[in-house]
Amino acid sequence: MKPTSSSVEDYVKVIYAYTEWQDKPINSSQLAIRLGVANSSVSEMVRKLKELGLVTHQPYSSIELTKQGLTLALSMVRRHRLLETYLAQELGYRWDQVHDEAELLEHAVSDVFIERLSEKLGHPSRDPHGDPIPSPDGQITLPTARRLIELDTGHQGEITRISDHNPLLLRYLDEENIELDAPIEVLGRKPFGGSLMVRLGRAAESRELDLSDEIGSALWVQDTAVHQGCTLQSQ
Structure with a gap:
């Protein structure tokens, strides 16, 4: 080229x-x-x-x-x-x-x-x-993941990707210790279109958080038992 x-x-x-x-x-x-x-x-x-x-x-x-x-x-x-x-x-x-x-x-x-x-x-x-x-050689494997905001109540998985589109949001997530590979469970939504409620972390160290739709759209979640992905090749 x-x-x-x-x-x-x-x-x-x-x-x-x-x-x-x-x-x-x-x-x-x-x-x-x-x-x-x-x-x-x-x-x-x-x-x-x-x-x-x-x-x-x-x-x-x-x-x-x-x-x-x-x-x-x-x-x-x-x-x-x-x-x-x-x-x-x-x-x-x-x-x-x-x-x-x-x-x-x-x-x-x-x-x-x-x-x-x-x-x-x-x-x-x-x-x-x-x-x-x-x-x-131009191959890339995308994890099988969906945005947190798209998941149903009770869904469990691990954060596998965090969109880097907004640096200020990344800094906020860092301050809140929301990071890759953290276990996460969707607990539901607060009434009248309120925030998304989740449980973050493992067992005794877990905590409940209320997240905005913007944050829910930036976090991508992979099912805990899923390790395969979609491979794309440029050649």
Whole structure:
């Protein structure tokens, strides 16, 4: 694949990330919001991506990655999530800080650096937020999980992913000691559209919490006995 600019890499990564945990494809307006740019800028870049063979797009329709685009996107996702993991584990960054720092670094380091970083970290399978890290050959396994807000009363599982879209929410969850792999049980809802009630933690150390819908949408829960996932391959 020919060398690509950081803007191209950012675009394909965002297109992939939008669809990673849902089947609905992204459109130009949503892409503009995610990237914080004008719609006109998105239109121009999408034309370029199409010329490069990285996306398919028709006017007023969704934007989807080609196989070549998916390969590039997963390569950038691997870089980003390994860097986030390194920043959190080795340099003591909080999990609400790692995203922006990794955004800066991912375009600057070489493929050799990334593979040595992976080896240094013991080839982790997920980043600090629970997002899976693609393998060097472009395979990625998504855990079988659903948003907490979608679960019925009595459902039990473990927190397997925490959306990193809102750094302030991540900081709040950190302060409340709501973290990956914590057991969680849905107790129900308070009356009249009130907050979601859950039990968090193991046995004697468990505690009951009232969570907003925003938090319930950011937490992804995997059944305790489920370990398989869906594998996606770019090749």
